[in-house]
Each structure stands twice: as C-alpha cells, then as structure tokens.
Amino acid sequence: MRTAIAGIICAALVYIPTAYASNDNPVRFTIDMTGPSTDTFLVSVDVPRLGKNNNIYQFASTAPGAYQVMDIGRFVADFRAYDARGRQIEVTQVQTNQFRIERPKKVRRITYKVAETWDTPVRENPIYQMAGSSLEKDHALLNIHTLLGFFHGMQDADMEIGLVYPQDWIVGTALNSGEGGRLFAPDFDFAVDSPILLGRLTVSSMDIGGKKVEIFTYSKTDLIKSSDLMNEMRDVFIATNKFVGGFPIDRYVLLFHFEDQNVGAWEHSYSSEYVLKETPLNEAYVNLINGVAAHEIFHMITPLHLHSEVIRQFNFVTPSPSQHLWLYEGVTEWASDMIMLRGGLITLEEFFSEISEKLSIDEIHDKEMSLQRLARLAFTEEGRTQYGNIYNRGALVPMLMDILLLEKSGGKRGLREVILELSKKYGSENPFSEEEFFDEFVAMTHPEMRLLIDRHVKGAWPLPIEEYFAKLGIRYSSVVFYEDSIPDRGHGIQFDGQKMVVTEVRERSEREGLKEGDVVVAINDIAISRENFPELVGILQGIQPGDTVTYTVERAEGAVKLDLTVGIQRRSQRHVFDVMEDASPQKVALRDAWMRRLE
Ligand SMILES: [Zn+2]
Incomplete structure (x- = not known):
C-alpha cells in the first residue's frame, strides 16, 4: 500500500543535540509572510558582532537526509547588509549559496527576499515538497534551511526566529517558543530539524505513555481534522511507544499538509512532516498513513539514539554518507512493518502482501547494488536511482536478522531487543564507530549474523527468504501457478x-x-x-x-x-506467503514469538 507514496524521504542525518554553551548574543531572524507577494518571504536578520572570519552568509546546498542538491541561494533575491546607521554595506554573491559581506564588523542588519520552493520554477534539482517551503493565502510551510542561513563559523550560534503572519493563523512546530511567539533553536541544525506549519490548522494532542503527541493539520477544504487523525492514529502511537519501550523524548509533533498530491513524509528528531493528498480517511488510507508514521516515529531510536560518528555533525556544504543506512532506514522500515503486525494494526495476510510488495520492488532495482554501496553512493546520480530500495531490500534484510536472532535465543531476543539495547548503550550523545559497528553487532548477537551482513549488507546475494520463513512455519513461493487460465499476450x-x-x-x-x-x-x-x-x-x-x-x-x-x-497461460502470482498447516511445534512456537502482540 505504500507505493502510493512516491518518495518517503527521511532525515538519516538528523540533528544530534549536543551540550552547548548558551550564547548571550543570538542571531535574531524575522520571517515576514505578509509581504506584497504570496510567493515570497521577507527575511531580516539582526546581526550580533561579527568577526572578520564570519563574513560569509551561507545558504544550504543540501539538508540532512534529503539526499538531493537544493542550492537555496537560487531562491534568494535583494540580499542587502546595513550598518548601525542604516547605511548599506557592500555584499558580493561569491557562489550560489554564499554571500560575502565586505565589512563584517560593521554590519548590524541583513535583509533579503526568498521565494517559496513549491511554486518557483527551476530548471534542475527541484526540491522535495516536504523539504521545501510554501506560502499561500491561508497557510505556509517553513523548512528553515530553505529560508535562513548562517554566518561561517557560527553554525552553532543560538537562533531566535520571529514569524510575522496573519493574525488568525495557528503555528505548529516542535520548536519551543517564548515571548511574542518567538521560536528558539540552540543552533542552525536544530532549527533545520524542526519544520513549521502554520495557517488555518486544526490541532489535537494526546498523552501516550506519559509523553505528549501533538497533531497539526492543514487540509485544503477542511476535510481532514487533527482530531480525526488522532482517533485513527492513536493505536499506532500506542504500538510504537510499546515497541520502543517508551518514547525517549517528552513531546512529539506531527505536521500534516493535505492538498492535491501524495508526495511523502520527512522525519525529524522531534517531529515529522507529511505532504499528502486530501482524500477521505478510509481504511486503506489510514493504514498507509499509520505505516508511514510508525516508520517516522521509530527514527527516534535510530538514527537519533543510535548513529555513527560520521553523521553526528551535518555539513551543509559537503555532506558525507554513512555506510549504515541499512540501520537508519532499513531497520526503521522493518520496524514499522513489525509495529503494524505486532500492534494488531494489520493482519498476517496484510503483512504478507507488504513483504511481497517489497520483494517485487526489490526485483526492479539493481541486483548488484549492495545496501552498503547504496549508502555510500546516496548522494550520487547512480545512488539516487537505487535509493528507494533502502525501503525494500533494506527492510527485508533486518527481517532475516530478526528471525535468526529469535531462533538462536528461543524466541527471547530478536532484532528489536538488540536495537533497543544498542540505543540505550549509545544514546543521542555517543556515536558508535562507523568502521567497527558490524563487528560489535556480530559480537553481541550471534556468529551467524556475520554471514547475513557479509552477504546481504556488504554483498548483494539473493535473499534466502524461503529458508528463513520456513523456520517460522511459513511457506514462501517465488511464484505460484493456479488451476485456472488467463489470456497470454x-x-x-x-x-x-x-x-x-x-x-x-x-x-x-x-x-x-x-x-x-x-x-x-x-x-x-x-x-x-x-x-x-x-x-x-x-x-x-x-x-x-x-x-x-x-x-x-x-x-x-x-x-x-x-x-x-493471443494464447493461453495459467494464472500465476509472485511472492506468495502462507502459513504451513503441518509445521512442527517448534516452528509454531518461533512464529508465535515472532508475531507476538506488544505488551
Ligand atoms: Zn526513514
């Protein structure tokens, strides 16, 4: 059911909160959405004292997890710098994304216009909508990297963001706000990690296991309300909370934008953002939204609380990929399927069609491309065409790992337990070693895990689906022929x-x-x-x-x-799973452990 969503993109390179010294001189930004043009944001920056090395104002060339060239400088116009007396200071655009201020020590204020990414035509590299910006008469979507920049050497400076918008608009974001609704972020990365949806929104919140879950919704014709979504999503929040052993953060925000297209979702550390089509919330649509939400929320565990040193700090100029995308995205996608199954949100048959679909999508991808290579090439053209398979083969490999671990531990310690142990061991502050993680993972699980990693993460061997599902007393057939016939072109x-x-x-x-x-x-x-x-x-x-x-x-x-x-052929079906009626008690016990309900 998830193919309706063309691209679920995720911030695999999320903001990792670090201890930061509070800065008495934050950079104060104002984003004005009430200018004469509904497609343009007016930005002003009250600048603290700059040194001579802070003379470049940098816009993002890309953003965490979007794996695409964004070049926000393309959308910027009328960039001006002023001194304390309001006299203009010379500025040169030295690169698409860089503006050099000639006398940085003198500058007190900067102003510029930035066009929204949704409705501004570009010749190449269009920006995913959930990672872009939109400004309309009744609402706006703000991703900070599409609007604001930072001075070189000051990516970690405190930010204060004021928003100017029509009086009746409601603001939804995971950022904390203070006096006059000004929003605070301890640094640029944190602000980028917290999108803002505002406008004619509905709001709903609920306590889930002592943690606050909030939904903000923009729906073009008011068809879908936050309270409807909360009712439909309550069970997936509860199941996800159980699956991760209790949310590791106090507040989680979901921003929904329902309009004309199903585009996808973008996950962040404390929130997630969904750009979806406004259609009635029928059962299939609710299942789709819940599956995506389970995925996005599970990211609280990985990468937020489990990641390598490579992704700890994000470089907005030249980001470097981590080979452990199989963990950040693959395990997360696997977890979302298991949350749906073990949470009782889908039946075993629906689960089977989900993995059957993943196998079919895997087949149309490059069979020689290992998950490790896919991760390393994520920012390249070659990697981009294969990236989608991280949600297919990337989720099937953890499924094999889980079955192996449950088998070796008598159903007690599967992949979920191992990942939660690891996330507690490392947490948000402490990265694992990019190079040594595979060894550690094998050492803390089972020697046979090495084979799965070598063949299916580092290598691109065919997946032993039949062998592994047989352990659970589930028969897998890559193709099944039926008695009846159909025309053959x-x-x-x-x-x-x-x-x-x-x-x-x-x-x-x-x-x-x-x-x-x-x-x-x-x-x-x-x-x-x-x-x-x-x-x-x-x-x-x-x-x-x-x-x-x-x-x-x-x-x-x-x-x-x-x-x-036109000839005749027997009807057939690909990637069929069914429960073996004659499975041994041992296999039945393992299957029960594998799909047991979350408590
Ligand atoms: Zn993801």
Whole structure:
C-alpha cells in the first residue's frame, strides 16, 4: 500500500543535540509572510558582532537526509547588509549559496527576499515538497534551511526566529517558543530539524505513555481534522511507544499538509512532516498513513539514539554518507512493518502482501547494488536511482536478522531487543564507530549474523527468504501457478505516457515477428497517445485466447504491421506467503514469538 507514496524521504542525518554553551548574543531572524507577494518571504536578520572570519552568509546546498542538491541561494533575491546607521554595506554573491559581506564588523542588519520552493520554477534539482517551503493565502510551510542561513563559523550560534503572519493563523512546530511567539533553536541544525506549519490548522494532542503527541493539520477544504487523525492514529502511537519501550523524548509533533498530491513524509528528531493528498480517511488510507508514521516515529531510536560518528555533525556544504543506512532506514522500515503486525494494526495476510510488495520492488532495482554501496553512493546520480530500495531490500534484510536472532535465543531476543539495547548503550550523545559497528553487532548477537551482513549488507546475494520463513512455519513461493487460465499476450509492454515499448518477447510473439524494444505506434490502427490511452487499455484488457491484435511498430526500415495472436497461460502470482498447516511445534512456537502482540 505504500507505493502510493512516491518518495518517503527521511532525515538519516538528523540533528544530534549536543551540550552547548548558551550564547548571550543570538542571531535574531524575522520571517515576514505578509509581504506584497504570496510567493515570497521577507527575511531580516539582526546581526550580533561579527568577526572578520564570519563574513560569509551561507545558504544550504543540501539538508540532512534529503539526499538531493537544493542550492537555496537560487531562491534568494535583494540580499542587502546595513550598518548601525542604516547605511548599506557592500555584499558580493561569491557562489550560489554564499554571500560575502565586505565589512563584517560593521554590519548590524541583513535583509533579503526568498521565494517559496513549491511554486518557483527551476530548471534542475527541484526540491522535495516536504523539504521545501510554501506560502499561500491561508497557510505556509517553513523548512528553515530553505529560508535562513548562517554566518561561517557560527553554525552553532543560538537562533531566535520571529514569524510575522496573519493574525488568525495557528503555528505548529516542535520548536519551543517564548515571548511574542518567538521560536528558539540552540543552533542552525536544530532549527533545520524542526519544520513549521502554520495557517488555518486544526490541532489535537494526546498523552501516550506519559509523553505528549501533538497533531497539526492543514487540509485544503477542511476535510481532514487533527482530531480525526488522532482517533485513527492513536493505536499506532500506542504500538510504537510499546515497541520502543517508551518514547525517549517528552513531546512529539506531527505536521500534516493535505492538498492535491501524495508526495511523502520527512522525519525529524522531534517531529515529522507529511505532504499528502486530501482524500477521505478510509481504511486503506489510514493504514498507509499509520505505516508511514510508525516508520517516522521509530527514527527516534535510530538514527537519533543510535548513529555513527560520521553523521553526528551535518555539513551543509559537503555532506558525507554513512555506510549504515541499512540501520537508519532499513531497520526503521522493518520496524514499522513489525509495529503494524505486532500492534494488531494489520493482519498476517496484510503483512504478507507488504513483504511481497517489497520483494517485487526489490526485483526492479539493481541486483548488484549492495545496501552498503547504496549508502555510500546516496548522494550520487547512480545512488539516487537505487535509493528507494533502502525501503525494500533494506527492510527485508533486518527481517532475516530478526528471525535468526529469535531462533538462536528461543524466541527471547530478536532484532528489536538488540536495537533497543544498542540505543540505550549509545544514546543521542555517543556515536558508535562507523568502521567497527558490524563487528560489535556480530559480537553481541550471534556468529551467524556475520554471514547475513557479509552477504546481504556488504554483498548483494539473493535473499534466502524461503529458508528463513520456513523456520517460522511459513511457506514462501517465488511464484505460484493456479488451476485456472488467463489470456497470454505473448510479450510484455511498457507505456510511459508517451511511448509504448515491447519487453520480454515470448516464443509465440517472436515467431510472429515481434522484437524486444520495438516501439508500438498503433494497436488495431489506433495511434498510441495519451488521449487514446483508455481505449487502448480497453483493447488490451479485453483480449481473449485466439484473438488477433495488430501492432504497428516503428523500425529502421519504416512502420511494420504485425498480426499477433493471443494464447493461453495459467494464472500465476509472485511472492506468495502462507502459513504451513503441518509445521512442527517448534516452528509454531518461533512464529508465535515472532508475531507476538506488544505488551
Ligand atoms: Zn526513514
């Protein structure tokens, strides 16, 4: 069900709170949302005393966990610096994201305009909506890295952020506020880690195990209210709280933005943000939202309380990846599935279709790309095309680890227990060693864990799904054939909205002249086009064994017409799981331990 969400992106490189000396001279920002243009934020900065090395005002080139080039400097205009008497000081834009102030010691105030990322067209590198900014008549979404910057050498300076907005707007954020609603952050990273949603919002809060969970919702036509979401999500909060042995933070905020598109969610340390389509909250949609929320909230454990030294500090200019993305994102995605199953939020059958879908998505990714390599390449073009598999194979590997650990401990100490032990050992302040973590993980679990890591995290071996699920008395079949038959076209086709291309040509179609890679320009003389698409789908879905369909394909020698006959094949299904009725008592006991309800 999660494919409805095109990209769930996560801040794997989250803000890690560190002990910081309180600064008497915070940088005071004001973000004005009441300017003449609804697409532009007006920013002013009251500058504390700058030294000569603080002469660069830096905008973000990227942000934690977004794994994309953002270059916020692209959205900035009219950047000006002033001295104490209001006289302008010379400023030079030395790079897309850097403004150099010529006499930094004199500067007292900076002003600039920054366009919202949602509605501002860009030629390349569009920014994920949940990581961007939006300003409309009745609401705004603020991700601080898209609006504010920092002076070089002062990334860790205290920040005070004032917001100017229409009087009736409500503000939702995990940031603490003080007098006049000014928001505080101990440094730039913390501010970036805490998005702000404001406008015509509904609000709901609930106590979950002694911790406060708050929901703020913007819904375009007021269809979805925070109280509705709270009712629907209460059980997933309770299940997640149980799964992690009690939330490690006191307050958690969920920001929901319901409008025209399902885009995804972005997780932060103390909050998460969801950009979703405004449609009625039916059961399937609630399941989807709950699954994503379980994932985002589990990030409280990893990476927030379990991470390597590599991700401890975020570099907004040149971020460096950690090889342990399998842990931050893979284990988290696995945990969200187990929370849903063990929390009784989905049935075992629904769980099976979830992993079946993950196996199918894994198949369309690069089979040679290990999870370790995927992590290391995350910021590159090659890595970006494969990144989505961290939520598929990345979640299946921890599933194998969990089964192994439960088997070796008589059902007592699975992956959940090990991860919670580790998060207590390390916590938010104390990173593990990027290089030695695998060894530690094996040492504290079981020697056989080494094999799983070598083959399926460092390597890209086929996953032993059948062998591992058999331990639980669950049969896995990569394909199941049924008794009944369905029409067989004899080849596959892919349609990207413009072009229809032939794939997987089987024997009969090959005999009839079709070739893999043929571009189909017409079917039964109806041209392939977006407008004709419904009619074409009707033809392809209506075929019966014995029918003939005429394809016009484009070849070097010109258009060629091919009459293709429809055959017959047995109906089949990929990646099928079912419970073995004759499983041994030992396997049944392990299965019970594996799916036992959270207490
Ligand atoms: Zn995530």
